[in-house]
């Protein structure tokens with residue numbers, strides 16, 4: 001290869017791609033996606049109020065990427081509902097923000113049922129405020145963290161994007177409402193580029209075990225509970241319902257490794273920026289479902305630890321089985337999940353073992 005060619009290749013790989021805003025970037029999915037975006041040479045401004053995270057996650061992301069140029073990741077502590085905080089982030093970088101990845105929000109189904117006003121405020125009003133700011137700064141590209149929860153209890157499996165949107169809880173209602181708002185926005189002006197990524201069940205951690213899921217308070221999701229039980233921080237895993245219409249009676253979910261999910265965001269962003277303005281709505285899942293008991297057994301085998309459990313009553317708002325049909329994302333994005341259930345277990349375990357108290361060490 002000619003010297004000039006080598007040089008131009010290096011310049012290309014060092015060239016920064018886009019200036020992006022990442023809301024909720026210190027959280028579980030956000031921090032892993034920030035890592036993937038920085039590795040793809042994007043420059044980021046993160047807006048997070050740390051209600052369910054800590055600034056430490058982003059420090060560790062910088063270390064993992066080996067970030068020399070600290071201007072490539074600016075972090076603002078603030079709220080997506082605050083026009084002042086939004087003005088601050090849109091005015092922070094010398095280059096205009098070209099696109100937003102919107103992770104900020106609340107996600108606990110049980111809490112959403114008991115605190116609907118709070119969930120509608122953060123998830124729906126928060127998104128409306130963000131979109132308002134985006135419009136006034138001429139930024140019309142957004143990747144939104146939607147959820148498979150909005151399908152409710154599906155009539156047929158696997159779930160395609162054309163399946164009925166019929167949430168069974170407040171959290172799912174807020175995600176469905178934001179998707180409708182985004183649809184209205186796209187219909188009002190054809191310059192918007194919008195991706196609604198309907199995640200199935202994100203789990204796992206960066207393979208290094210350096211960053212992972214670190215919820216504040218008592219965890220709600222299966223994997224953080226399993227790892228805390230394995231560590232002895234929680235007595236036993238409470239399995240909600242052993243009488244679901246599934247093979248072993250426990251609920252079935254489509255678990256997706258958080259690094260696969262992060263990559264899905266990079267691909268979706270790239271497609272939005274490359275193609276004509278459009279609304280993309282797509283499932284991000286593996287297409288394979290595992291019951292809670294199957295996950296427990298896989299975890300015990302892969303990690304060589306015991307996970308005592310007890311089966312108790314079903315939780316309000318839960319459903320028996322959700323499995324994605326990921327064909328659309330595979331075709332449109334050329335994206336494939338790479339990590340197995342064993343890898344999800346091993347990486348979650350190595351994160352939890354090395355960081356027994358999450359980011360609070």
Ligand SMILES: NC(=O)c1ccc[n+]([C@@H]2O[C@H](COP(=O)([O-])OP(=O)(O)OC[C@H]3O[C@@H](n4cnc5c(N)ncnc54)[C@H](O)[C@@H]3O)[C@@H](O)[C@H]2O)c1
Pocket residue numbers: 023024025026027028029030047048049050051052053054078079080081102103104105106107122126145146147148199200201202221
């Ligand atoms: N993890 C899942 O199981 C899952 C599944 C489907 C969809 N989602 C969605 O993906 C997104 C990210 O989820 P996650 O698992 O990373 O959750 P997370 O709680 O780890 O991350 C959310 C982040 O948003 C921040 N935040 C919350 N309210 C805010 C506000 N008002 N202003 C600024 N920042 C705020 C939190 O501090 C946190 O850092 C959420 O919108 C969630 O609803 C998550």
